[in-house]
Structure formats: structure tokens, C-alpha cells
Amino acid sequence: MFAGNPSLTSVHVSPNILATAFGICALAGAWIFHRRSSSHQEYFPSPPSDTFLGHLRIMPLDFLWLTELAKTLGDVIHVSIFGQPMIILNTAEAARDLMEKRGANYSDRPTTTLLGKMINWGNMLAFVRYGDRFRAQRRFVHQYLNSQASASFRPAQTQQAKILVKNLLKNPTDFRKHINRMSSASVVKLTYGHDILSDDDEYTNLAVAATSRAVASVQYIPSWFPGASFKSEARLTRKLSDEMIYSAYNRVKEERASGTAQPSLLNSLLEDYEKTNAIDKDHELNMIFATGNMYAAGVETSEVAVVTFILMMARNPEVVKRAQEEIDRVVGTEQLPTPEDRPNLPYVESIMKEVFRINPPLPLNLPHRSMKEDVYRDKVIPADTLLLANVWNMMRDETYYQDTEKFYPERFLPKVMAPGYDFTKVCPGRFFADTSVWLAIANILAVFDILPAIDPVTGKEMPPAAEYVPGFTNKPKLFDCRINPRSDKHISLINQECN
């Protein structure tokens, strides 16, 4: 869901300031730890920790490490960083019990002063605290992104899938760039009705800069980090972010005034608002932030899914062949697959499910926060605990899946029903994302073979490794592969359909 920029990890702070901040936090953490442990409450099992720092040394939390830990400690694990408790839910059952059945207590979001106030993302739907603002923004996005409303964006999404195919034909080596462009152009069109026509689009440049900086601030820079460079970094991030959301908002308002606005989420929200003839600053702020959130929320997640698909196809050419047989039989070779073909392409569908299983784009979900103390399986979960759902591990649960590291779409075919990665209950962009990812997968399979790269020295195929860069999203590491048109006839089909 969110892009990180590792270059921001190197914030320079004087060692003295750092040591002082570190000492204060360690003492505060130790005090909280002492207070909690002396109350004789029983918590979920924890890995060994440092007295003062808690589990800080094992940060950042890595889902691979947590998956290993679950094997010895069980499916619910308690960790603590400077006295901040966190619960890791390693099975779908535990996640359902708390996040769904007791959702009223666990739907809040944690926020930091840095992200929430200094960078001003505390009003964004994905980070806003549970309350009126959250409910208003959820209502907005649900109203215009529900399954029926999302269907009206299918022509624009189909167009983006065609641009992707055309770009892959022209320059297959840059497949990651083309996939990113498809994903961002689709989300920007949905949100603001704006067409991204070049690689140097003003809104995209701002969105990439603001989003990567804001996310890096959460991933790499603790909110208590002092120092002038940290503050100036936060100021710059806020400037970029405000510019990103306000400039896009104002542009759509101007387009509405001049009668040139294209259909979009924001256009519909403004239309409804204008009908009320009211001036409601709070409502305006909610429209600004609900839409301002979409780029960060929607681009990288879909992109990771499609890049993972390419990776898995390059490792499993027999899957590509089987999918192509299905597409040729159902759709033919005179046209590209459309959403109407989807119900008749069960194998393509199972490939998509297996992509989400083998590499869930948000492997630890987004953090939730408990509002009140709770008792679950006789163990205490304190108020203000962060909850992380280890979706990576859930998708490898041997109760449901065998041979979990194997890319095996057949496991999802009707006879072998297994639960897939279910971002459907929680992500408001799910219907839109589902169509974008499906269109990319089906269109690429229809016209391209995806093969391992060839080693220039030995002349042998080199299947890419299934390796990822852990972060909020789990991007596949850079890899090479060959994306070749299936035949001259398929080249003609691309040229004819994708202009």
C-alpha cells in the first residue's frame, strides 16, 4: 500500500542528543514495563527482550522473523518497544476473533506526532483515529467505490491495461516502470479524473515524493527522534504532501466551475456537497483527505501484485501455458480479455488468488490499535496496544495449504477450495483494485510468453529468485525475465487493440 524510500534512513543527529533521547525513552519504557509486569497480569508469550528497550533490537518487525517465532511461541505473540505493547496475530482465526468479532475495540489506528501532526497525515483515512472523521471518510469512499459504483470505472481501467500491454511490447525490460504507471494512472483517474499522459506528470511527481517521504518517516525514523534535520525533513514532507492533496482538489473544483471535470470520486463528492448549498469546512476537509489518501493507499499495493505475477510466471512457464490455453479457448485470439470474460476464466482467476497468497502485498496489514483493555484466551491485551496481522504467515497456514512455497494455482480451483487472501472486507478500494489487477494479468497472459532470463555465459535459463524487500508492502527484489509476444499474430492484435 505504501512506498518507502530507504534513502531517508540516514538522518543525521548529534550523538549527544540521540543518547539523551534514547535515555529518556529507555527510562520511560522501563517504568511502564515495571508497572505492567508488577500487576501480575498474564500476557501472550514474548521472545526474550532487553530490560529497558524491550524488543527494540529486533526492530523493524519483519514478517519472516515473526513467522519463525510463531512456530515456537504460538499464533498470538506479545512484543514491546519502549513499553509500547504490540500483539502479532499469526492465524486467520486470531485475526477474525479480534479484528472482526471485537472490531469495535480494535478498529482504531495508532498514530505518531510526526506522521499525524507534523506531516499532517492524521486526517487521512488510513491513519485517522476511530471517530466521526473516520466514519465520514469511510462513508464517502464506500458510496463511490462499492462494487456497483466501481464498475463505471472499468472502461478507464481496460484502457490502462491496454497501455500496459503496448508499453510491454515496445520495451519489455522496463516492465516494472510500465506496471507502476498503469497502477498510478488508474488510481489518479479514479480519484480526480485526471489523465496521466507522460512519465513526467506533475501530480504523480508530487505524489511519489510526498508519499515515499511520509512512509519513510514511519518506517525508519522514530517519532521521538530529535534534531534540526529531522524537523526540516518533516516540514518539507508536509509541504509536498499538502501541495499534492490541495492542488489536485482545487484543480477539480476549477474544472467543475468551467464544466470540464471528468467523472471521478472527488467530482461525485463535490457534486453532492454543492447540492446542499452549505459551507461546511469539516466536510470539505474530509473530501480533501479521503481523496488525498488514495494514491498512497492504492498504487503500490496493486503494483506489487502485478510485479509478483510476472515473477511467478517467469518461474513457472507451465502455468503460463495452461492459462493461455484457457484464454485462447474462451476469448479466442482476435481480441483481448475483458471483465465480461472473467467468470469463464477460472484458471486465470486461480492464478490471481495464488499471487495474493504467495505474496500478500501488505504482509503485516496496516496496524490497528486497541481502545480498551481486553482479555482474550485468558490473556490480557492492554488498552493502546498495536495489533499487526501477519498475513504472510496466514497464507502459509498448513491447515489450509499444502506445499506452501509452491506456486500452485490449482489449489484454488473449485474442487480444492481454500481460503484466499481476503483484503475484501477491509480495503475500500478492493473492487477497483481487483479489476485492475485482473485486467493486467489476463491481458498480459493473452499476448505474451513470460520466460526466465538467459544467462549470457552459459546460454541457460535463469529462473528468478522469489525474494522480496520487506516493508509496508512486500516488493519483489529486482529481477530479469523475458516478456516476448507469443507470435506475429499477437503483435498485430496488440497494435490493433491498444492504440
Ligand code: HEM
Ligand atoms: C491489490 C491491491 C490492494 C490491496 C492488497 C489492498 C489491501 C488493503 C489492506 C489490507 C488495507 C488495510 C485494512 C485494515 O486496516 O485492516 C487497506 C486499506 C485501504 N485501502 Fe487498500 N488495497 C489495495 C488497493 C487499494 C486501492 C486501489 C485503493 C484505492 C483506490 C485502496 C484504498 C485503501 C484505503 C483508503 C485504505 C484505508 C482504509 C481504512 O483505513 O479504513 N486500496 N487496503
